[in-house]
Amino acid sequence: MADSRSGGQTTQAEHVIGISFRHRLRNDRSTGRHERVLEKARQLIEGGCTSAEAHAWEAQARHRLGDLSGAKRALEHALSLQPEDIESINQIAEVLLDQGEARTASRYLREGKERNPDNMTTNFLLSRAFYAMGRFVEALELCDRCLHYAPGEPEVLKWRALQLTSLRREGEAQEALQEVLKNNPRDFGANNNLASLYLYQTEYDKAEYHYSIAQEVRPEADQPVSNLLGARHYNPRYSADDLFQYLVERGQALRPDKRIERAETSREPDKRLRVGLLSGGFRTHPVGQMILPAIESLDTRLFELVGYSTNQLEDHLTARFKRRFDAWFPIGHLNNDQLAEKIREDEVDILVDMNGIGEGSRYKALVQEPAPLLVKWVGSLSNTTGLECFDYLISDHVETPEGIDDRYVESLIRLPDDYICYQVPKYAPEQTSLPAIKNGYVTFGCLNNPAKLSQELLEAWALLMQEVPESKLLLRGKQFDVPAFCEKIRATMASYGVEASRLLLEGPSDHRDFLATYQRIDVALDTWPYSGGLTTCEALLMGVPVVTRTGPTFAGRHSATHLTNAGLPELVTDNWEDYRKKVKELVGDLPNLAVIRAALRTVLEESPVCDGERFSRHLTTALRAVWQRHCEGKEPAPLSFEKNGKAMFEGEEFPLRFPTMREEESFDWELSSPVLVIDNGGDWAEHPSTQRLLHRGDIAMLSFDPSCALGVAGHLAHYGEFQCFSGAVLGDGRPRDLYTEESGARVSTLDISEQRGAASPDAEVPSVGLDSIQGLPSLDMLSLDDCHDNLTIMENGKSSLSYALLIRVRVRFNPRYRGEADIGTLTSWANRNGFRFYRFHNANYQEVDIEEGEFSLDPSQLISADALFVPNNENLSGLSDDKKKRLAFMLHEFFGVRDITYEILRSCSEKKAREYIEMVRERSPVKKERGAHDSLSKDANDVVADEVDKLLAEMN
Known part of the structure; x- marks a missing residue:
């Protein structure tokens, strides 16, 4: 009895099994009894069968049972026995396609096509591979070739319709699907896809009709129901109540038959959070374009990001996402149970879904509660999910006005600005005249x-x-x-x-x-x-x-x-x-x-x-807040932000305050207390290191924000000792006029009339002299932006600044304001008052527009820079070791200055200086045993705040 697949002679084991056994096995295959097929195929193989066919049967059974890895191994074994077997080549390609490995599948299929160009299965599977790779024209050509050999084949017609739709030929796609329905009016795929085409054509009732048929045919399938719910949001005849009811009913229908325990990870409020992001839109796609700036701005020390991609298409935005993610997993090939298990195994703390009911929807995986917290954000975000497994939904005060929380099964996170952050494409054309x-x-x-x-x-x-x-x-x-x-x-x-x-x-x-x-x-x-x-x-x-x-x-x-x-x-x-x-x-x-x-x-x-950094700060607060609440054992609750970034859970008496962040790897500066920074204008509060150093407990900050526009004020208060004085500015104690630039981007207490003619102030704000603030602890650093009278500020702070270690002033080299201090004037003041100019930092140059494609010239005209002033040599040498370490800390952490940092540390301790050099050499922090150094006491902060408030009240 010859083996039709292997071409060789049968083994004794196969003689014993006999023809009837093989007939029963084939019958089990045709009737979908995959467990029995697998069992019998294993009997053949373990009995010594060397036929490629037995391994192919095993592979097919494993494939149908969802064991794609096992199916792939069995097929590789079959191909090792019979490398040219076209059926095994097709099978392994199909497994690879289901695993999301379209490119690898296409290599097998092209090899098979060379051996047998007219094999319909090979051509059909290669068409699927090209479709998954975005090569729609080639995919369509192969589909047409299949129809030449098998006119009217429904599976080919349905794939052809998908390819035509991708090529924006919806009319032809509709004709292909209607041809399928002529012979089988209840074909699942044809009804579902035709419904989508009707939806595109605003034929809402026809779309609902065909989605409903698809749902009746396969009630267990997610896609028709999700599509139907999405379609109803386009249709004006449905009210908010109707849609909420439908979504809740859908959520209840998706609940697992048996109770599944929610995943649990270590409840440590100060740990680096592992956040999983689930989406098919990590590319030039509405999701990708609405989240990338925020994702790229998230602090890597606070979050470990894991990307779960449900789509194989990739582009230049995908590359940027991959660079930011700590781990990247294409999971399109995983079924819902496997995906849920993988997320559990990855020990994700917070899972953020960005598919919703759209393409790639994985609600059946999410209802298995594979992470301690589940959050919905963008991606087919048209309404509540209706799923009780979701704890939170990221929104804002416009998308979800007050008073509609009962229309959401999730607790709403109302961010202070927009709920997304737009990625502006670099290739955007120029604006034109009206x-x-x-x-x-x-x-x-x-x-x-x-x-x-x-x-x-x-x-x-x-x-x-x-x-x-x-x-x-x-x-x-x-x-x-x-x-x-x-x-x-x-x-x-x-x-x-x-x-x-x-x-x-x-x-x-x-x-x-x-x-x-x-x-x-x-x-x-x-x-x-x-x-x-x-x-x-x-x-x-x-x-x-x-x-x-x-x-x-x-x-x-x-x-x-x-x-x-x-x-x-x-x-x-x-x-x-x-x-x-x-x-x-x-x-x-x-x-x-x-x-x-x-x-x-x-x-x-x-x-x-479009402000990615601003958005990421609020997103950071939101994610860490819900995690902290989870660690406290509290149920999810609505979280609302004020415009200044301050956030509070509903029902809580006090705003959020996060515990001090752990950092296993950090240089020990041996600070006796937090470094005190006074920031005028608000720009230093937005420095990339500020939040981290506040959270670590290494700095405290007082920020004067005359325009009341400092978006991080409340946000920073969650992380450490931060006070913001909105509507006030440092000065000499007299009220100052506030001017807004024409762009609306900046405000100043200096008149810019020299540039635009007579200017009228928009408002008047009180100014506070540094030396008039009673109870101010020893000031370490003064930071001044370029929009205010900095010389007056320093003159009225001489006493406080006599103890300061660092002054940073933003300087413009072509002043725009009347009365703006130039670098010469500032340097003269510094020299008279025990400081010396040290260096420029963060230089800004005038860019030159060139219309020759992507070509550019390095800008050379210096516009502005931070001028850094440190104690002169005499004063520096007289500083205590504690003061020197504080200065070294600021130079390194804020400005990345290493040489003088090393010199200052060496004047304190050769050992400490060697530790610093070792840290710099290794480009990683030295492990630090943090002592319980004194913090700037809460009482001291309150005294300063009360004193400033009192001064402001007196002026008003």
């Missing part, structure tokens, strides 16, 4: 997903266009490559009185060209009830204001929060009448609209919407 001035008519535009163009929305837009004669509407999206969809939009608008000639319908393009579309748009119209998110940020980047009407859910307030946090709350409304009014006000004053257009990019980029 199109309406050149065209003679106004062009409205909307580049949101056309699936959001509901009937009610189009009717509102049509009425607006009737009220703005000769205006045109530019719409762009992949659906406009489909003639039938274009005709539908034209017919709908015509029924409301807007002729087709006023509509500009354009298909998709690459992202840079997509952004350039805004160069032809005067005002962007936001969608409703599902608002724009990323598109609103992109419109503002290109200088185009966006008008939005808020919708009933989280999904309806994306634009509202981006506009509000970019300083444009006047463009937000909650009704159509006001919506039209705001648009008409914009286009009714074209000169003013042109000014807005010219300023919007700067306004956006300098707002919290």
